[in-house]
Amino acid sequence: MTVLARTEADTHYTVTLAEPDDFVFWREAARGLVQCAVPPERVGWVEPGGSGDLFATALAPENGALPAPPADAPDVRASKRFLTVARGAALHSDPQRFALLYRLLWRLQDNPRLMEDKSDGDVRYAEDLSKSVRRDSHKMHAFVRFREVEEDDGGTRYVAWFEPDHHILRANAGFFKRRFANMRWSILTPRSCIHWDGERMTQSPPASRKDAPDGDPTEELWRSYYASIFNPARLKVGAMMSEMPKKYWKNMPEAQLIPEMIAAAQSREAQMVDAGAIDHAPQPATLEALRCAIGTCSHCPISALGGEAVAGEGPRGAPLMILGEQPGDQEDVAGRPFVGPAGQLLDEYLIQAGIERERAYVTNAVKHFKFAQRGKRRIHQTPNAKEIDSCRWWVEAERAIVKPKLILALGASAARSVLGKTVSVTAARGAPIALPDGSELWVTVHPSYLLRLDGDARAEQAKLFAQDLSEVAKRIAMLG
Amino acid sequence: MDSLSTLEKLEILADAAKYDASCASSGTAKKNSLGGKGIGSTEGMGICHAYAPDGRCISLLKILLTNHCIFDCHYCVNRKSSNVRRARFSPWEVADLTISFYRRNYIEGLFLSSGIVKSSNHTMEQMVEAARILREEHDFRGYIHLKTIPEADPELVYQAGLYADRVSINVELPTDSGLSRLAPDKNARQIEGAMGKVKSDIVEAKDAKKRFKNAPRFAPAGQSTQMIVGADAATDADIVGKASRLYDGFRLRRVYYSAFSPIPDASAVLPLKRPPLIREHRLYQSDWLMRFYGYRANEVIQATEKDGNLPLDIDPKLAWALKFREQFPLDVNRAPREQLLRVPGLGVTAVNRIIAARRHRSLRLDDVGKLTVSIAKVRPFICATDWRPTALTDRADLRNLLAPRQEQLELFAA
Structure with a gap:
């Protein structure tokens, strides 16, 4: 109580800071005041540009005439946590911050662990100030x-x-x-x-x-990066606004694009979906429904050539599915798969191998005839990977209905349609490839390949083709 | 192709990179450019320099070196059979662009990924070259994240780790069958082999660094990976299980989940619908439970419903608590930290505050309310000096009381 005796009981002190962020000055002043036992109600803190302390005007001694701490004054105690929080909170624009910090420092002398009590009003207030300063600093580093x-x-x-x-x-x-x-x-x-x-x-x-300068040529690159890295399919404006509030936008070159990007997002997303979509209808459940649905498919550019889609044929539950590449000129006219020259050749080899075509489901990887018009003739064109992949949806629907135990793919396009990747027919032929649904795939050449060969080469390939088919026949017999 | 301007290339190659979720720049070694000839710093905490309207942070210049690719993965917009415009940056162009963005404080650094041109090794070489130019020619000390190619020569992957802060290899899909169906050119074993190699290189480099001051740094921000959610039939249980194995087996810093987005020119084998954002969010929450809340993977899996997926209307922690009600209520004044972390509505910060505050006094419900965001969610699961939930914890309709309103969710829940 000796300390109290030396300061007059009703003197009100005002401390004026030279800079609003001068924590070191505040710390020195506050230490002295605590040592002189000046309670928080009798100290006012004024920052440059601030309105001052209402109570202090009449009573305050001249600035700088703060009481000198007595020589025997006890050390001022402050926890580490207090210093961390106070360093941050001192930078806040709240005019009450220095008074608050002084009050906390004062209370810390009696209760050194005060800062641990997060349910205390002053502690929470200071923590909040410090937190918003931290956030502001972080946003400054960022923006x-x-x-x-x-x-x-x-x-x-x-x-x-x-x-x-x-x-x-x-x-x-x-x-x-x-x-x-x-x-x-x-x-x-x-x-x-x-x-x-x-x-x-x-x-x-x-x-x-x-x-400040009003532009920089690199900003154009940055803006285009900002617009391109945005994925319109996942609009989450709330998440953006909470991290990058509007008040910052005016000084960020990329932010002027935001309203437009949000407005265009839904239509861009719809475009993204449309660009790749067949339709979202569930896969047809019967072969009849499938046949109808295939007729209306216009997903890939081949359908625009004017041919008719050719559906597969064969019984539901057929143990064997024979998958060709695409309908040819005669198939397109007849509306049935494998009826042209290649189909007739296939029939011969099937009979030779002992496979009944009527018991198999015969279809193509691509449902429309892709051709180039040369005068009156329509010349076959090989479908590209994208077209095969679009049509894969139909093949999968057919597989789901027919549930074959074995799929015989004729040629690389057919193999791609089943596997999703291009494989080499020469490397893949002659052995089964297990499929995820439990069935198996056998790959061989397309019969039209034989039609294009002559002489010895044809004889050799014909032998291999016949061999592949007889392996398949054996395998089907084994699978029952 | 060279007739494209830098601006056009940037548009194409940033657009192609946007399906990668990661953009983190945190957790690396501290660096600064004081006293050097270079530029840049990393101070531990990552910085998000901007946010896009998709809510994602933009911290790094995230681009592909090229979107030409010899692979044909169905979920990827850059696959060989896709009809997108193609472009290609040279390593120097990437480095110069990174530096000019960095000088203007747009970014923390570079996240470079690439489609595969010519061969895996050639592509990896080009990516490493871009990182080398940044580090050696520009003396760049900011953040570099390189996506490495599992099929590339391990020596090249090692080089990447020497220049980069973080390296990552995408596992892409949670199940091997999904991978072989949708990414026929990739091989799960090869991916995990490459991750294992990176893990042992990181461990070795850390160990060397402890003993020799000048030992080279190797990927100081560790390695991460990404999984696509919703492109195949994998359930949340599969995904959480896989993530946990990856965390344990390869000491990954992060496993990112990316809700499968409809991509332009998509392959027909994929679902074309809104990305399952809520599901992605729930998976990230479960990831947090494992990383910060002490849940084991099998406990998170216990929170899934009969179909193996996490409920979409409530978070996984609440789902777990509702299933294991016999473990509640917990006394906030006595329960140990690891148990308090299991109370729905109490985060790590709130638990720390409760533990600090209860040293001073016994907490009443009101005190707990001051330390948390919302007491309503917490109340049924705790006791305080003036509060017992009595029958509340066991009420059959507790889930309905705590779940947020349904209508809001439906839009995105698909």
């Missing part, structure tokens, strides 16, 4: 946008205009120095400005937006 300008000596300087909520500029100068140590840069704000020339940091009075 400062430099623009390149040429200086008089021919060098370049990177200049940014930023509007922080709190007095965080000086406290964050180090971050930019460590990052851009070899660049000349300036950050202009309405509170103050800092400049780095590669060696020294300097400070200058507040600036306005007009002092």
